Amino acid sequence: MPVFVSPQKILFQHCDPARIVFYPRYFEIVNAVVEQWFEEAVGVSFAQMHMVREEGVPTLKTEAYFPAPSRLGETLQFSLRVIRMGTSSVDLDIRAECEGEVRVEVKITLVHISNITGKSKPWPDDMRGPMMNFITE
Amino acid sequence: MPVFVSPQKILFQHCDPARIVFYPRYFEIVNAVVEQWFEEAVGVSFAQMHMVREEGVPTLKTEAYFPAPSRLGETLQFSLRVIRMGTSSVDLDIRAECEGEVRVEVKITLVHISNITGKSKPWPDDMRGPMMNFITE
């Protein structure tokens, strides 16, 4: 099944004075899911990328929709799919549900770059292969 | 000129191990600009909204594009325009430049809600009027 899933708990630090998730914190959680996917499913951790390979995957663009609020203490089920693989970029679809309700729908484009030149760099084969497993046709 | 401008300095806390702004921090900065606009230009602060009126303006959706990275110590010139006024929502265009280079382009849809019911609520006239001044035709 080409989906990576990750449960994420809504903590006090994610919530705002209206007692719902403050949306920049959703992007922190989304980033934690992406980071977990790279380490556990793609096989190259952010630590290896940044500290050994001198590479990174900054976010070039994102579209996000938050159809319903999330509250302190809830656990959201995040799922990640690959929509498109480019030479040195990837489009991810990440969404989160709780109690049958969609809370977050995010599309995100990451670019694989060299941290030394700051320029984009084709995905190496050891990353491309596992990433392809998550392509949703 | 229907533009609200706000310079924002890139602090240590905004930057990641690649020494560029971590994109969830951009949304924190964007929110600070929106908050400043409500207080200084619209005339109703987040404090009044949340603590007196029991209202809020959560983000329903956003589209963001980060064409070039920003670095520690840079000052970004943010500008905010209103693209569309709805009955109880507003679409904002927020962008940031530094040294003639666009760093951030964000479209964001805010919904005016009651914090008591959690439901949307038409903009009151004291807010709608000043917001209309920032509409870009």
Added chain:
Amino acid sequence: MPVFVSPQKILFQHCDPARIVFYPRYFEIVNAVVEQWFEEAVGVSFAQMHMVREEGVPTLKTEAYFPAPSRLGETLQFSLRVIRMGTSSVDLDIRAECEGEVRVEVKITLVHISNITGKSKPWPDDMRGPMMNFITE
């Protein structure tokens, strides 16, 4: 054994341009550990506290020592002990180790308050009992 343990992974979002944990993020992680302790060991979650009981446990004071830096991708073993139980406060000792090295030593005083009056409020028996189990003599 009167110790609550929680492994916490150092994520990209915790690290600064020097590629080590930015110390305010340690306090976010410490708060996540405290939150987990209240839910899993004390038996009253932050969600119940804030949204049902209208109570909270703000931090009155803290002392923290960071003898060695932590890096992206490391997993820190946090341990929490109760040093002192007051009528409406508690002193916690929270520390974190990685590979036999102490990374974080934090003492923290929480005060149990009513979110309505903002005043301190004695611990209810259902919380005091389980908290006492973590007292280190």
Added chain:
Amino acid sequence: MPVFVSPQKILFQHCDPARIVFYPRYFEIVNAVVEQWFEEAVGVSFAQMHMVREEGVPTLKTEAYFPAPSRLGETLQFSLRVIRMGTSSVDLDIRAECEGEVRVEVKITLVHISNITGKSKPWPDDMRGPMMNFITE
């Protein structure tokens, strides 16, 4: 007058579901004040330190006291003094007041290090001199 002052506004992103400042955010604000002091008063910005000199000033330890809560929209007057200058460390006293009430009292020990070796490094004269101006006897 050996005091560095900086007004800091309490933003939505600093506040928690109890509608007061979440204490890890105080450390973000304190860091912003320290960063501003280094740039404006000491004369060496964090950007220069990290990106040119390959140096940093991580926090070795801190003691903080939060005698009263701060709320959304308030402006806190931060003041910074030097308590002790060491060979490669400095103890700062940073406090914040609002409406005649003390909200934050923080002591913090920073260590000047080489980002390459990770080891402490004596303050260079161009930094030591201006820092000495803020010593409170």
